[in-house]
Amino acid sequence: MITLYSYPPLCGAADNNGYGLKVFAYLRLAGVPFAHEHIFDASQAPRGQLPYIVDDGEVVGDSDTIIAHVARQHEVDLDAALTPAQRDTAVMVARTLDDLYWVMSYSRWKDEAFWPAFRDLMMGEHPQLTADGMEKARAYNAQRYHFQGIGRFAPEAAYARGLADLRVLANLVPEGGYVFGPRPTSVDAALYGFIANILFSPIETPLKRFVMERECLVRHCRAIHAAVGAPGG
Known part of the structure; x- marks a missing residue:
């Protein structure tokens, strides 16, 4: 297992x-x-x-x-029926999500406007976390952001990059069904992984505001959330 x-x-x-x-x-x-x-x-x-x-x-x-x-x-390949062009699109979506990851993480750990709310959210949901431990994690992430590059961006520039990623993704998600048709594939799982972490957070970052304004992203995220069931594994 x-x-x-x-x-x-x-x-x-x-x-x-x-x-x-x-x-x-x-x-x-x-x-x-x-x-x-x-x-x-x-x-x-x-x-x-x-x-x-x-x-x-x-x-x-x-x-x-x-x-x-x-x-x-x-032997459970959700992508077995995809065409070569769809597989290529899935790779490009994955790379776009890789870029979005850094902006999402920046909004949580780097941006002074949202860091206190994220810290308190994490500590409220996971009481074993401490303020000192969160500060150490923040310092570690600051180093990561600096060497990756996003840490050298002002917030407005960082969010402009993330919003560009989200705009592309929103244009790929249909009004109904999933990205490549009536059945979800790995690209839908990938989109859910990132959009859910924006949508379900109560912190009103520019990324969340964008997602909330795109009904296709909200619908898709909630559809996958319902399909995968409650957390716990």
Whole structure:
């Protein structure tokens, strides 16, 4: 049986990180049984990053690699019917979400306008967290943002980048159904992982305001949320 190791839930989403929630959603949509272990410490994870899975003793990290492994080993490929062009689109969506990740994270840990609210939200939902621990995590993330580049952006410039990503994604999501038709695929799981972490948060960042104004994104997110069920794994 698979065990998924990922960050803890937040605001009704099964993982407060887009990548872990993406894998959670894929496993649920594919109907693959799994246990879900929520952890904060990623030091023992492959490359020091969450999520990862342990599947019959095999450790697999990186969300896309995990999904490929599950599809192959458990014969539940949600993307089996996709055309080559659709597969290419899915890759481009994944790369756009990679870019959006940094702006989402920036809004939580870097931006002084929203950091206190995010800190209090996390500590309120996870009482084991401390103010000192959150400050240390913030300092660590500040280093990551600096070397990645987003940390050198003023807030307005950072959000302009994230809003451009969201605009592209909103244009890909139809008014009904899923991105490639009536059945969800891995791209829908990926979109849910990130949009849910924006939509369900009570913090009114520019990213959330944009999502709330795009009915297609709200509908799609809520449809996947209902399909994958309550957090817990």
